[in-house]
Amino acid sequence: MAGRKISPNLALDQLVAQRIAAGESIVHLGFGESRLPVFAPLRRALTEGADRNAYGPVVGDPDTRDAVAGYFSRRRLPTEADQVIIAPGSKPLLMALQLVVGGDTLVAAPSWVTYAPQARLAGKTVLGVPIPESCGGVPDPAALRETVRAARVLGHDPRILVLTSPDNPTGTHAPDELVRELCAIAEEEDLLIVSDEIYRDILHTPGTDLLSPAEIAPRRTVVLTGLSKNLALGGWRIGAARFPTGGWGERIRADVASVASEIWSTLAGPMQSVARYAFAEPPEIRERLTADAALHGAVAGAVHRIMVDAGATCRPPTGAFYVYPDFAPLREPLAEQGITDGASLQHHLLEELGVAVLSGHHFGDRPEALRFRAATSMLYGDTPEQQRQTQTAADPLAVPHVADALVRIEQALAKLPR
Amino acid sequence: MAGRKISPNLALDQLVAQRIAAGESIVHLGFGESRLPVFAPLRRALTEGADRNAYGPVVGDPDTRDAVAGYFSRRRLPTEADQVIIAPGSKPLLMALQLVVGGDTLVAAPSWVTYAPQARLAGKTVLGVPIPESCGGVPDPAALRETVRAARVLGHDPRILVLTSPDNPTGTHAPDELVRELCAIAEEEDLLIVSDEIYRDILHTPGTDLLSPAEIAPRRTVVLTGLSKNLALGGWRIGAARFPTGGWGERIRADVASVASEIWSTLAGPMQSVARYAFAEPPEIRERLTADAALHGAVAGAVHRIMVDAGATCRPPTGAFYVYPDFAPLREPLAEQGITDGASLQHHLLEELGVAVLSGHHFGDRPEALRFRAATSMLYGDTPEQQRQTQTAADPLAVPHVADALVRIEQALAKLPR
Structure with missing residues (x-):
């Protein structure tokens, strides 16, 4: 090591x-x-949360999770607070997912520098799939099918598909049809979709509509978000995950909460105050x-x-x-x-x-x-x-x-x- | 899973x-x-750090690490800033140590509820060793020798020895002689000592002197601390680790920094402001x-x-x-x-x-x-x-x-x- x-x-x-x-x-x-x-109001929210020195619930305070649920619900992803886990960044949540979901991990090539090392840290094989001409952050569908099948022949067990839209590094977002096609493959091949939507609020053309895989494959999609990119709070480390309803999603959420309790305990109280304010999205x-x-x-x-x-x-x-x-x-x-x-x-x-x-x-x-x-x-x-x-x-x-x-x-x- | x-x-x-x-x-x-x-000055330090929204160095800002180095140096553990890593709690640092150091883990039985699950999460076997009559947090030396040898016969590879003083759950601290004896065993058996000193500042009798294993076995002891217990900041998640000088210690520190960069990036900027203030220990x-x-x-x-x-x-x-x-x-x-x-x-x-x-x-x-x-x-x-x-x-x-x-x-x- x-x-x-x-x-x-x-x-x-x-x-x-x-x-x-x-x-x-x-x-x-x-x-x-x-x-x-x-942004000045975020600073105020931090100061207002300064008395929160108790550990509180691992998954985050109910009021903060409620704000995150509202954030997703306003984006065509109806969400209850008990589908949410808040954490010090979406990075530890992504790591926890790699730890609790078995099998190997499919990522777009190129994609964010951390997906692959996290999967390897969790003992997984990383299967990189080239991106299409149209955009980055997601694998080309034909290449994805081919990679999944070839990987199984070689004894691998692809189970997690990481999608990012808009993405890092190409700065593009996936068109709806492509998202639908990838969700169909995930259904066929029984893959869990990890949809990293941390750049979701940064679409350059006003009124652009982004289709989340969680709208198409709600039972098999975990959505990640955070305040690092849209509100320029990278150094404050505030992230959140939305888990599917239903048995599989609930089990994964419980397992991620368990890993959270052993690795990071909870998001810092004052940062939960920030999260509650920001995810509520006042004018x-x-x-x-x-x-x-x-x-x-x-x-x-x-x-x-x-x-x-x-x-x-x-x-x-x-x-x-x-x-x-x-x-x-x-x-x-x-x-x-x-x-x-x-x-x-x-x-x-x-x-x-x-x-x-x-x-x-x-x-x-x-x-x-x-x-x-x-x-x-x-x-x-x-x-x-x-x-x-x-x-x-x-x-x-x-x-x-x-x-x-x-x-x-x-x-x-x-x-x-x- | x-x-x-x-x-x-x-x-x-x-x-x-x-x-x-x-x-x-x-x-x-x-x-x-x-x-x-x-404590009111801690709240002020948080507010004063509110403009720190950049990610900054994974291991923590140099000025914050310098304050932590001073904290250890005042406790007979001369420390340079580049021996220190700051993190959102000592819990993720302990997890990272379990991930980067090979072999199996020896813990006192009883000891803090998280050591064993973390070691298991890292794929290790956990070897529990009964505590002596005199105190908790550390294994009985005779039982430790026996466990190490029996474990090796069974094909295990004990490499990490976790010590906690003062400890959770017994609320006692280890006498000097016992610390020396355990360090001698660690030398003989080539074990890395992880010395969890998060309760170090909470000794009930004024003037009580605590001997750190890092004084006796400096090249093989990593010390953990944090502000959760001594300053009642559990919900703010501020921890730090002190790594040994020398090749082994430097390698472990580099590996922990690597894991940090993949799991949690860095301690939140405003919390680093708190850490810098608190670890400097003004009157x-x-x-x-x-x-x-x-x-x-x-x-x-x-x-x-x-x-x-x-x-x-x-x-x-x-x-x-x-x-x-x-x-x-x-x-x-x-x-x-x-x-x-x-x-x-x-x-x-x-x-x-x-x-x-x-x-x-x-x-x-x-x-x-x-x-x-x-x-x-x-x-x-x-x-x-x-x-x-x-x-x-x-x-x-x-x-x-x-x-x-x-x-x-x-x-x-x-x-x-x-």
């Missing part, structure tokens, strides 16, 4: 933060954090979510254009705050400079061009692919003041520090050999 | 809280929580620790007397806030009422006598033993006002709601058959 490494996303952030602190000039697109200030929270989603869309769109102009192919981002360019069209000129895979492209961008991104192989993509994730939410500013300026600007792309960063990225990528 | 249960300590607390809320009159001694209000914190330790000692001592008067044998408590009586002297009259083991004694006390305690078998004690843990810190009051009154009283035993509760326990236990 020796030689473990820190999750690459967090490790890169620590490294870049140290180098910037030491005086280096780096455009940091390497970390999946929404760099926005704490000021709804406005915040809408405004921030538009901001994320504007900046992701600008970075997308830069990548395409630099010669990459790249899915147009529709959600979250990522773009995932593919520099395959430049493979030959890049190879002449010794850039032959994702790792060498990441290295070249950081060391030669001063742009920090995370290579696709960290997300389970093919190592030789010339793909990386750029987290565009890192561009909003280095101080709360800058971030607030970006957040409140009519045109965030015109805010000087954002515009400067975009120019720097453009100029850096223009130096790639063509 | 189905049929998991919530940790019995947390499960009993939820059950009793529900029954009290429904109008039942129960003296709740069943949960290891320090029922004291949030008001030191006064608070001293005063609360005296309170815990006074009330635990009173409950100890009641247990002995009721016919039990019981180690006099010297630390933490527990007593662990043994009603073996009443085995015959109890058996006539069908009370033949720890579970039936716990049931009788709750259902017939209105006193909630946790049977010794939940701590890994022999099921037939007529032993239970009474958490005396639950007696300080049901409201912050009552708790503050208890906390500031010259004689906490004379505070009406405390005195009433003690009388109720006394009267209830007087109804046990003699």
Whole structure:
């Protein structure tokens, strides 16, 4: 078990933060954090919860779970409080699911850097399935069927299918038809769907409708969410899970609660106060979510254009705050400079061009692919003041520090050999 | 993996809280929580940390780790910040240790309800070793040697030795000589010592000196601590670990950081602000620790007397806030009422006598033993006002709601058959 490494996303952030602190000039697109200030009412909710020093229920206080149930119910997923577990982030809930559900785990390739290590930590085999042309976060249906069957022939036992929409790293969301098709496969193959919807509130086009697998396959879908992305509270560690009704779902929820009681006890009381306030979505929270989603869309769109102009192919981002360019069209000129895979492209961008991104192989993509994730939410500013300026600007792309960063990225990528 | 249960300590607390809320009159001694209000400066530190919404380093911010290093250094354990990992409670750190260190786990029997389930969750065999006459939290040395050797003959691979001082459930601390003897065995048998010192600041007699295994076996001892017990912040989930210097310790720390990055990311930013303040131990914190330790000692001592008067044998408590009586002297009259083991004694006390305690078998004690843990810190009051009154009283035993509760326990236990 020796030689473990820190999750690459967090490790890169620590490294870049140290180098910037030491005086280096780096455009940091390497970390999946929404760099926005704490919304004032959330700070108030934290302070108001400061007297909550008792442990309380493992799954979360009833009033907090009730707020989370309301959040899901307003998204066409009717939910009772006793279907919910609240935790210090959705990450430990995902880990607990890997621990309590038997069999092996199917993930999209690429997908969030943590799914696969968690599954391996739980003793599972990870089966990566390529994503379709249309979007990331979900496997291509034909490839999924093939992977499931081939895995069974090899003695594996695929039982969990992880879907993410909108997704990390491609910043896209799955169209309804694709969700329906994947749910049908899950039914046929008896898979539990783990639907990571932590970016759900960050859809760039107002009025876009997202179809959750829990609407199509309610008895076999666990939904994850949290406040890290939509309300920029990554460092506050607040997550929640919604479990299916019915025997299977109830058993999984009870098992996750058991694991929770042995690993993390409960979400901190003051954070439950924050969760109760935020998941209830009073008007000021709804406005915040809408405004921030538009901001994320504007900046992701600008970075997308830069990548395409630099010669990459790249899915147009529709959600979250990522773009995932593919520099395959430049493979030959890049190879002449010794850039032959994702790792060498990441290295070249950081060391030669001063742009920090995370290579696709960290997300389970093919190592030789010339793909990386750029987290565009890192561009909003280095101080709360800058971030607030970006957040409140009519045109965030015109805010000087954002515009400067975009120019720097453009100029850096223009130096790639063509 | 189905049929998991919530940790019995947390499960009993939820059950009793529900029954009290429904109008039942129960003296709740069943949960290891320090029922004291949030100390005002801790609340301020939380509020001051409210702008910390970035993820930050997995192991904790350098300034927070520096404060923790100072805390240990003031306790004869010279420590650098880079030996420290901060986490949402010491519980996830203990879990991570079980995951990254190979082999099987030796625990005292009885010991805290979570050690054994965590080890099993990590795929380990749990080897329980009886405690000596003198104290709990640590195995009897002769029994430890015997267990290690017998386990190896059976094909097990004991590698981790968990020690707790002062301990849960007996509320005692290990004398220096015993600590030295156990460290010598750990050296001989090449065991990693996990020294859970979360109750370290709660020694009842002022000036009592506690010897940490990390002083005797520095290269093979990981020390755990937290703010849940000494500062009554269980529901805020703040813990820390101190790893040994040297190759082995550094490797274990790196591996724990890796697991941390995959399971919980980091301690919430505002909680790191609390940790930085509290572990730096300004004068008001030191006064608070001293005063609360005296309170815990006074009330635990009173409950100890009641247990002995009721016919039990019981180690006099010297630390933490527990007593662990043994009603073996009443085995015959109890058996006539069908009370033949720890579970039936716990049931009788709750259902017939209105006193909630946790049977010794939940701590890994022999099921037939007529032993239970009474958490005396639950007696300080049901409201912050009552708790503050208890906390500031010259004689906490004379505070009406405390005195009433003690009388109720006394009267209830007087109804046990003699």
